[in-house]
Amino acid sequence: MEIEELKTIWQQYDNRLDHLEKLNKKLILETLSKKPQKKLNWIKYRSFFSIFMLPVVLTLGLHDLFRIENIDLKFIIGSLLILVFVVIISYLNLKGYMVLKGVDLSNNSIIESARKVTEFKRLFVRKRKFNLMAFPLSFAGILLISWKSFHFDSNTIIFLIGVFVFSLALGYNQLKMYKARIERLEKEIQDLNESIE
Amino acid sequence: MDNQKLQTDFIEIIEDNKKLIYKVSHMYCDNADDVKDLFQDIISNLWIAYPNFQQKSKVSTWIYRVSLNTAITWFRDYTKQSNKIEYTNWIPNIADETDRTVDELCDQLYRAIDTLGKIDKAIIMLFLDDTSYDEIAEIIGLTKTNVATKISRIKLKLKEYLSNN
Numbered sequence A: 001m002e003i004e005e006l007k008t009i010w011q012q013y014d015n016r017l018d019h020l021e022k023l024n025k026k027l028i029l030e031t032l033s034k035k036p037q038k039k040l041n042w043i044k045y046r047s048f049f050s051i052f053m054l055p056v057v058l059t060l061g062l063h064d065l066f067r068i069e070n071i072d073l074k075f076i077i078g079s080l081l082i083l084v085f086v087v088i089i090s091y092l093n094l095k096g097y098m099v100l101k102g103v104d105l106s107n108n109s110i111i112e113s114a115r116k117v118t119e120f121k122r123l124f125v126r127k128r129k130f131n132l133m134a135f136p137l138s139f140a141g142i143l144l145i146s147w148k149s150f151h152f153d154s155n156t157i158i159f160l161i162g163v164f165v166f167s168l169a170l171g172y173n174q175l176k177m178y179k180a181r182i183e184r185l186e187k188e189i190q191d192l193n194e195s196i197e
Numbered sequence B: 001m002d003n004q005k006l007q008t009d010f011i012e013i014i015e016d017n018k019k020l021i022y023k024v025s026h027m028y029c030d031n032a033d034d035v036k037d038l039f040q041d042i043i044s045n046l047w048i049a050y051p052n053f054q055q056k057s058k059v060s061t062w063i064y065r066v067s068l069n070t071a072i073t074w075f076r077d078y079t080k081q082s083n084k085i086e087y088t089n090w091i092p093n094i095a096d097e098t099d100r101t102v103d104e105l106c107d108q109l110y111r112a113i114d115t116l117g118k119i120d121k122a123i124i125m126l127f128l129d130d131t132s133y134d135e136i137a138e139i140i141g142l143t144k145t146n147v148a149t150k151i152s153r154i155k156l157k158l159k160e161y162l163s164n165n
Helices: A003-017 A027-032 A037-067 A074-103 A110-145 A153-195 B003-016 B018-028 B030-053 B061-072 B098-112 B118-128 B134-140 B144-164
Strands: none
Touching: A003 B018, A003 B098, A003 B118, A027 B030, A037 A110, A074 A110, A074 B003, A110 A153, A110 B030, A110 B061, A110 B118, B003 B018, B003 B030, B003 B061, B003 B118, B018 B030, B018 B098, B018 B118, B030 B061, B030 B118, B030 B144, B061 B118, B061 B134, B098 B118, B098 B144, B118 B134, B118 B144, B134 B144
């Protein structure tokens, strides 16, 4: 099939679309009045709330441990580990939000939009990878912060090992789940970059 | 302009350009549910952008831009469908069911175009729709010369695919 034939087929297709039924005006009006949640906005809001979610959840969960008598070297190291984790995740969420905030479907060119989407996907992949890699450190951080609350008898140790193994298994499962998604996203990013070049 | 007048004008514009939205939705999705979702998202995005549409560019250029941008920025992986309005007949059907050969050839054409990247798809669609190089350049964000080069490359890719299949 030659390119000219493609154009002819497209023209035939276009002519066939002349027979499209009239759009259901009632349904469109109903949709417009209900303002269905757009995918892009949903992700934008999620990114925005994620910036604050982790610090708030951790502060609420750990605030009881922040007492003068608890502060020692372990506590400080634990706090630093958690702080680094929270700062990096919040930074990646903030960057993602800023990228999506800049998307203007009405005025951006297709290439501008593609660049922003690529950047957002890259950040998404980076965040997932970081989450999985930093899990043992964040676990250690929480453990060190709450060190004084534990009485290290055999039950506690078994419980902690159980929690660690369970979380690690969960993390590993997530890694497997995201691996395919990450590979697909990376291929998409590569395709987009090739198209832009 | 009051809201009712705005809605009436908007629906008229959508009705006049539904072919274009239909083509973009089909170009970027490979199953009926996704086509329906994308079609609905495009209408929704056009409605949100409509009050600020300055008519500096042609209506079709604006609709192409919003539709293609919606398709390019469409995150099907990240969202849940709970807020979607489910309409069985949201997407209009083609009333004329007589010419099936056109459908088959179109499937072949879509398969060939599907091998292209997202931006190349947009360029070839605009080219096949007889959009001027100036307009393609404006919508895509390339220079006119780059558009011509891109189209030649895409044609070669399609030719290669079609001769092998």
